[in-house]
Amino acid sequence: MELPKPVAISDGSTDDGSGSFLEEFQCQHYSGGFRENHWEEEFEKIPLFMKKAPSEIDPRENPDLACLQSIIFDDERPPEEQAKTYKDEGNDYFKEKEYKKAVISYTEGLKKKCADADLNAVLYTNRAAAQYYLGNFRSALNDVTAAKKLKPCHLKAIVRGALCHLELKNFAEAVNWCDEGLQIDAKEKKLLEMRAKADKLKRTEQRDIRKAKLKEKKEQDQNEALLQAIKARNIRLVSEAATEDEDSASEGLGELDGLNYENPYGARLRVDDQGRLSWPVLFLYPEYVQSDFISAFHEDSRFIDHLMVMFGETPSWDLEQKYCPYNLEVYFEDEDREELYQVLPQSTLLQVLQHPRYFIKALTPAFLVFVGSSTFCRKYLQERKVHRIK
Known part of the structure; x- marks a missing residue:
């Protein structure tokens, strides 16, 4: 195979015009370099050095980032790879406390319906964590329940599920979830602390319910005594809503x-x-x-x-x-x-x-x-x- 011949660079003595181009090029100042006083801002524009991605990517303003995004989220890649990419993106948002964006990323990952049950369990569990910090405790509970179905021994899902039940004041359920997690790891500190708290709150709730029932029963007895006393005296009562018909x-x-x-x-x-x-x-x-x-x-x-x-x-x-x-x-x-x-x-x-x-x-x-x-x-x-x- 014959290799192409090297192209000679003109020294400017020929009349092909290249000499004048080089002279003009050498006289021009490079305008694409970093400005000394604004080097941090310049670095922030390069995808590799960005500390935080812009909320919306305009290809005209960030062509490099737009190109990189199109490569990362290429729909032709296997569903598992796409789901993992969204999981990583959600994790980055989560670290930045951008919980709403994290929920969107984890949701997009779940939409890929990949066959990796462990990865899907992680996506559900992570989305539950983001929902928890947003105060959406019931949505978070639904997610950890789905994660537990995919991976019954997923301890993070169980811990977060117990937390959700605590916030929702389902103290008995919180105790059950803690017991389930302690069967997997009997020394898990969070579960032990949470179980003690949930059990105490459950007992307090049961005591309050008993008190309320006793109070209701006492009021019923008092009202019955009043009713009998009024009847015995032939006293007539009428409500504000009574009709005019006597x-x-x-x-x-x-x-x-x-x-x-x-x-x-x-x-x-x-x-x-x-x-x-x-x-x-x-x-x-x-x-x-x-x-x-x-x-x-x-x-x-x-x-x-x-x-x-x-x-x-x-x-x-x-x-x-x-x-x-x-x-x-x-x-x-x-x-x-x-x-x-x-x-x-x-x-x-x-x-x-x-x-x-x-x-x-x-x-x-x-x-x-x-x-x-x-x-x-x-x-x-x-x-x-x-x-x-x-």
């Missing part, structure tokens, strides 16, 4: 279901050891748009006794100082009939609540209080039918 409302008056056990003031109807009731009671003063709330009005107490306490001193809103206990008149309202019933001050609360036209809303009896001799009271009463309770 018969349909009366059918549910003896039931506490659907009623507010605790009113907006935070007080509740209570029964004492002797079976006597104490009610939260609301006094309304329409003339001044004011109110008083008694958290525990014992059913055997008289109205005059409470009025003496409430108006022992003149309230700040009573500028005329006319709200004196013995000047006051107390009424309750039958809203369905738009009628008022006057309450004798010497009456006990129980006597009034047993009146056939008294219906208690939300377990909180309410009463209207007026100054009997006032103009406001006379005008208010003229607009409604008034019944005097004997």
